[in-house]
Amino acid sequence: MHIERQALQKKAQLFGILEQLCERVEPSQTQEDRAKTSYEAVGQWLASASSPLLSGSSIYLQGSTALGTTVRPIGSNEHDVDLVHHLLGLGRWIEPARAKALVGDRLKESDRYRAILEEKPRCWRLNYAGEFHLDITPSIPNELCARGGELVPDRLLRCWKATNPKGYRDAFKRRAELVPQMRLLKSFAADSARADIEPFPKRPRFKGLLCRIVQIAKRHRDVYFLKRDAALAPISVIVTTLAAWSYERAVASNVFDSELDVLRIVIAGMPDFIQRPIVGGRPTWAIWNETTAGENFAERWNAEPARARAFFEWHAVVMADLDELGRSAGLDELTGLLGKSFGQRPAAQVMQDLFDGMAAARRSGCLSLAPGLGLTTTPVSRATRVPPNTFYGSL
Amino acid sequence: MRIDRPRPLTIAQQFIGLRSNPACEGVGRLGGNVLTWRHQVSPTVFSRAYYARIEYRQDRSPQVYIDGPDLTALANGRRLPHVYNQFPSRLCLFLPGSGQWGPWRRLDQTVVPWTALWLLYFEEWLVSDNWAGGGLHPPEHVGSGRRLRKRRRPNSATRPGSR
Numbered sequence: 001m002h003i004e005r006q007a008l009q010k011k012a013q014l015f016g017i018l019e020q021l022c023e024r025v026e027p028s029q030t031q032e033d034r035a036k037t038s039y040e041a042v043g044q045w046l047a048s049a050s051s052p053l054l055s056g057s058s059i060y061l062q063g064s065t066a067l068g069t070t071v072r073p074i075g076s077n078e079h080d081v082d083l084v085h086h087l088l089g090l091g092r093w094i095e096p097a098r099a100k101a102l103v104g105d106r107l108k109e110s111d112r113y114r115a116i117l118e119e120k121p122r123c124w125r126l127n128y129a130g131e132f133h134l135d136i137t138p139s140i141p142n143e144l145c146a147r148g149g150e151l152v153p154d155r156l157l158r159c160w161k162a163t164n165p166k167g168y169r170d171a172f173k174r175r176a177e178l179v180p181q182m183r184l185l186k187s188f189a190a191d192s193a194r195a196d197i198e199p200f201p202k203r204p205r206f207k208g209l210l211c212r213i214v215q216i217a218k219r220h221r222d223v224y225f226l227k228r229d230a231a232l233a234p235i236s237v238i239v240t241t242l243a244a245w246s247y248e249r250a251v252a253s254n255v256f257d258s259e260l261d262v263l264r265i266v267i268a269g270m271p272d273f274i275q276r277p278i279v280g281g282r283p284t285w286a287i288w289n290e291t292t293a294g295e296n297f298a299e300r301w302n303a304e305p306a307r308a309r310a311f312f313e314w315h316a317v318v319m320a321d322l323d324e325l326g327r328s329a330g331l332d333e334l335t336g337l338l339g340k341s342f343g344q345r346p347a348a349q350v351m352q353d354l355f356d357g358m359a360a361a362r363r364s365g366c367l368s369l370a371p372g373l374g375l376t377t378t379p380v381s382r383a384t385r386v387p388p389n390t391f392y393g394s395l
Numbered sequence: 396m397r398i399d400r401p402r403p404l405t406i407a408q409q410f411i412g413l414r415s416n417p418a419c420e421g422v423g424r425l426g427g428n429v430l431t432w433r434h435q436v437s438p439t440v441f442s443r444a445y446y447a448r449i450e451y452r453q454d455r456s457p458q459v460y461i462d463g464p465d466l467t468a469l470a471n472g473r474r475l476p477h478v479y480n481q482f483p484s485r486l487c488l489f490l491p492g493s494g495q496w497g498p499w500r501r502l503d504q505t506v507v508p509w510t511a512l513w514l515l516y517f518e519e520w521l522v523s524d525n526w527a528g529g530g531l532h533p534p535e536h537v538g539s540g541r542r543l544r545k546r547r548r549p550n551s552a553t554r555p556g557s558r
Contacts, residue, residue: 010440329443330469332521354439355519355527362512369508371417374439375515384418386508389495391477391516391530393487 006372011258014325017350018263021338022207022215024346025071027079027132035065035081035132042126042134045113046085049106056088059136062165064236067172068207069214074222074343078129083136084165086150090140096153096160099138100124107136122153139163142292149292167291175244176210178251180262209259210247213266214240216342220318223343225310232310238287238297242270264322271315274298362386403498406430406453413449416503428452432502433462438515447510454498457506459486461514469521476526477513486513490531 027035043059063082064070072079085103104124107113118125123137139150140160147167151160207215217239225233246269247262256262275286284302289295301308321341328334331351338347361367361377370376370383404412410425413432421434432449443464451457458479466475466484479485488509489495496505516528 006440013440328441330521331439331441331515331518332469334441335522351522355515358515359527367512369418369511371420374437374442375508375511382417384416384504384508386512387495387505389488389505389509389512390490390493391487391513391526391528392490393477393479393530393532 008258009373011260015259015263018216019212020350020353021342021346022212024349025219026215027070027072031131038128039081039083039134045110046103046106051102053089053102054087054106057085059083059085066169067240068211069218069240071215071219071222074226079132081132081134083134084139085136086139088141092160097157099140100153100157103136103138121155145292147291162292162294164289164292168289171291172244175248176208178248180209180251181255183255183257209262210244213247213263214243216263217243217267217318219342220321221314223341224314224317232307234311234314241287241297242273245273246270260326267318267322401499403454404501406451409451409502412501412503416507419503419507436511436514438511438518442514442518445514449502449506451502456491456496457502459488459506459510460484461486466517476520477530486510488513
């Protein structure tokens with residue numbers, strides 16, 4: 001029981017460490033608030049255009065910012081904010097390039113936006129240096145989609161492609177609201193064993209488990225591909241979609257000991273949701289967008305099989321790294337493993353927070369030693385207070 | 396208010412204290428004038444399990460050793476900070492003569508938590524090469540020796556007949 005409890009404590013606190021790490025690599029609340037103010041202003045500017053083609057247009061968030069799964073790119077403080085500019089009055093009759101030009105022209109009418117505007121293949125980017133960039137992709141209604149889907153230009157601006165950012169977001173949020181069943185909550189509630197499982201002292205703002213799992217996977221991917229061919233890295237929508245599906249299945253069919261176990265099972269299950277439809281007698285890759293017909297997130301794996309290989313290579317490494325983290329013994333070993341998997345800087349910062357918390361508690365006399373837990377800054381029953389001392393001896 | 400020094404605890408009382416504290420669950424031996432206590436300690440849930448040994452003679456300073464894992468091996472060639480002895484590693488946990496430790500204080504409430512604290516800073520030191528736990532060094536060492544001489548100078552100047 002003692003050993004089992006200790007293992008649970010470790011898992012609970014390890015997940016806390018990973019959450020803190022996510023907080024270090026995601027945009028701050030201030031950055032998010034500033035981005036929101038900026039994109040709302042752009043939305044108003046676009047909607048108030050005199051051109052009848054832009055009338056009734058609206059702007060909304062898509063991608064990781066909409067889902068709460070953003071991680072900042074490594075070595076940069078700027079994060080992407082992906083926006084859809086939905087042009088309600090347009091239809092398939094307009095060329096994608098023309099629709100994009102309409103949006104660009106309206107942005108250029110403003111001195112403020114013209115100065116920070118950058119053209120990308122499919123979208124317009126507004127660069128808020130040092131903070132974030134807003135990527136604005138035009139979209140038109142997809143009258144063939146019964147689920148409110150939209151059409152966006154393809155990468156070459158030649159044709160319209162089916163997508164459904166709002167439907168995707170709603171499907172993700174529905175899964176993110178699922179709460180996994182925890183074994184201790186169920187069976188040990190009476191003897192309050194769970195009550196002294198100490199969460200990591202400084203709990204980051206609450207995000208929900210699925211969002212954290214996606215962030216952990218994406219951050220690991222970013223670090224893994226830093227020293228490899230980054231162009232082959234699985235795109236975020238693939239990581240997010242597979243994790244969300246795997247999470248839904250895991251929550252429906254398991255009872256867990258800890259959030260760390262949820263993380264492990266969800267990531268382990270991701271490849272199960274990649275389909276291999278036979279097309280022209282050959283197996284192809286498919287990860288279909290379930291919220292509209294005709295969008296295959298793994299489309300490019302078929303033209304470039306190296307992308308599929310890169311996904312599976314990364315997946316094997318992320319699994320091995322999570323297992324190794326769970327087995328680590330020693331704060332020194334943990335720091336090294338976290339650094340290797342998620343980047344030296346955030347790993348060092350999170351470990352420093354842990355030490356700083358202990359040191360502050362020691363100074364204020366509220367550090368104690370608890371059985372099965374070690375030194376702790378929160379009051380725990382049967383703990384021994386650490387009295388003041390001065391380490392002596394040679395250095 | 397009592398200002399007398401509290402009565403020293405006997406080693407038998409210390410033994411009972413160690414045995415009753417779940418923070419240092421272990422095994423001990425009480426023989427003649429000597430108390431030996433062995434317990435496992437992990438400063439955090441992420442830490443190794445260390446095997447600590449307390450040796451205590453009545454009216455002497457308690458001695459705390461780490462029997463395993465070998466700290467000098469973990470240190471990988473670096474000299475361990477704040478130890479009386481590198482191997483077997485004997486930890487320097489308190490300032491002698493400061494009152495932090497006294498025979499009237501319980502081992503399980505002093506050197507036991509201090510051992511965990513020492514190991515916390517040890518694991519941090521393994522990463523950063525910096526001992527963040529603070530402390531003092533014996534005066535024979537160059538740094539602190541100089542500080543001691545400085546402090547004495549004004550005293551000797553004011554002492555009559557010191558020349």
